[in-house]
Amino acid sequence: MPAFRAPFLAAFFALIIIGPGAGQNVTVLSDVRLIDGTGKPPVDHATIFIQNTTIRDIFLGISAVRTPKNARVLHLSGKTVMPGIINGHGHVGLVQGTTVSPDNYTEVNIARQLLQYQRYGVTTMISLGMNQDLLYRIIDEQRSGEMNGATVLTADRGIGVPEGMPPVKVGPEQIYRPQTPDEAREAVREMAERGPTLIKIWVDTNLGQLPTANPAIYRAAIEEAHRLHVRVAAHVFYLADAKNLLTDGVDILAHSVRDQPLDAGTLAQMKKQGVYYIPTLQLEESFFIYATHPSWMDSLFFRQGVNRELSKLFNSPEYKAKVEADKNTPIHQQALRAAMLNAKQALDAGVNVAFGTDSGANPFRIQGFAEHRELQLLVEAGFTPLEAIHSATEMTARMLAIANRTGTLAKSKDADILVLDGDPSSDIRNAQKLDMAFHLGRLTNR
Numbered sequence: 001m002p003a004f005r006a007p008f009l010a011a012f013f014a015l016i017i018i019g020p021g022a023g024q025n026v027t028v029l030s031d032v033r034l035i036d037g038t039g040k041p042p043v044d045h046a047t048i049f050i051q052n053t054t055i056r057d058i059f060l061g062i063s064a065v066r067t068p069k070n071a072r073v074l075h076l077s078g079k080t081v082m083p084g085i086i087n088g089h090g091h092v093g094l095v096q097g098t099t100v101s102p103d104n105y106t107e108v109n110i111a112r113q114l115l116q117y118q119r120y121g122v123t124t125m126i127s128l129g130m131n132q133d134l135l136y137r138i139i140d141e142q143r144s145g146e147m148n149g150a151t152v153l154t155a156d157r158g159i160g161v162p163e164g165m166p167p168v169k170v171g172p173e174q175i176y177r178p179q180t181p182d183e184a185r186e187a188v189r190e191m192a193e194r195g196p197t198l199i200k201i202w203v204d205t206n207l208g209q210l211p212t213a214n215p216a217i218y219r220a221a222i223e224e225a226h227r228l229h230v231r232v233a234a235h236v237f238y239l240a241d242a243k244n245l246l247t248d249g250v251d252i253l254a255h256s257v258r259d260q261p262l263d264a265g266t267l268a269q270m271k272k273q274g275v276y277y278i279p280t281l282q283l284e285e286s287f288f289i290y291a292t293h294p295s296w297m298d299s300l301f302f303r304q305g306v307n308r309e310l311s312k313l314f315n316s317p318e319y320k321a322k323v324e325a326d327k328n329t330p331i332h333q334q335a336l337r338a339a340m341l342n343a344k345q346a347l348d349a350g351v352n353v354a355f356g357t358d359s360g361a362n363p364f365r366i367q368g369f370a371e372h373r374e375l376q377l378l379v380e381a382g383f384t385p386l387e388a389i390h391s392a393t394e395m396t397a398r399m400l401a402i403a404n405r406t407g408t409l410a411k412s413k414d415a416d417i418l419v420l421d422g423d424p425s426s427d428i429r430n431a432q433k434l435d436m437a438f439h440l441g442r443l444t445n446r
Contacts (some may be wrong), residue, residue: 041425237335
């Protein structure tokens with residue numbers, strides 16, 4: 001049965017599905033403009049029935065819809081709805097204030113961060129590596145309804161490089177750094193037993209400052225993960241590394257290629273293999289943008305996501321001077337330009353362009369806000385607003401193998417719905433105009 005129906009069909013189905021007690025735990029979003037997350041144009045005058053945690057039905061033609069008795073009806077004429085944002089590359093438990101430390105990986109801190117994601121309309125995220133086993137307990141608590149916030153998935157600890165990537169201050173229980181292929185296989189087996197959504201590997205030298213990853217080690221990790229039916233996401237920067245990873249069968253490139261343009265052969269291989277490509281444009285921008293103090297830093301939307309310590313740092317002349325004097329600042333600026341070009345080339349070539357930000361990896365990648373900034377940067381890179389939204393919803397849900405339940409607004413899907421005071425299909429900045437949000441059918445903010 002199609003999710004959207006002409007008005008006379010809506011009336012017919014409404015009559016046959018609504019019976020005694022049907023209004024219990026039903027919320028009706030009446031007369032909204034619908035962006036369903038599939039990339040299709042918006043549809044006006046839609047009515048969405050939410051029952052408990054799911055979308056019970058969606059109808060067109062508000063005058064034909066009979067609402068069930070006892071339902072909560074929200075008259076939302078002039079509002080636009082879209083699916084909750086899905087962050088396919090984030091982190092939790094690493095940052096507190098302006099510090100990164102293994103001591104920050106606590107249930108209280110992670111719960112706070114998941115609530116911040118949710119307040120910004122991010123309803124699902126994956127913590128892509130550097131996790132402790134605590135996160136599995138939090139996932140169980142969310143499933144049992146004991147913890148709120150954005151639904152969190154995990155890529156477990158991940159496979160790093162001895163004395164190399166990632167150069168993040170985490171505990172030894174948060175990352176494996178195998179020195180041989182056999183050690184890599186054993187690490188993958190241990191992670192797979194815990195049931196992660198993905199496994200993460202790092203292949204990069206941090207602008208030439210750290211040791212190179214051993215191809216035999218990360219190849220063994222990919223092979224073992226695939227043997228155990230677990231997909232692999234790779235941190236990457238250089239085109240040469242991306243080519244090697246594609247040959248080795250990697251499933252996800254978790255960052256843009258940022259040193260040079262993607263060539264036609266690499267794009268064709270990515271498309272043929274069904275690889276997902278996550279641009280993470282905001283990552284490079286975050287190295288330098290705050291020192292320029294763009295106007296959006298004065299907005300309440302931005303300031304609500306910034307803790308006191310970080311706000312003080314941004315406003316200090318020492319911070320601005322440090323960024324301006326950093327020899328890597330021009331490199332990051334050029335890397336952002338390359339990332340934007342490659343994201344658009346990947347989209348135009350038919351590659352699966354998913355969505356992620358690396359938010360939460362350090363204090364400057366601000367959870368919740370970073371996702372909205374990423375949408376804007378994708379549009380600046382040449383995506384249409386609907387293409388950017390599609391990347392951040394259905395495409396990322398497919399990447400995370402959760403598209404059967406979320407990522408689009410359709411009958412029987414999870415009720416992860418953002419209600420906006422503007423239409424982001426005409427101006428992506430309107431995604432920030434959050435009037436209310438539903439996560440698993442529960443009104444989370446208004």
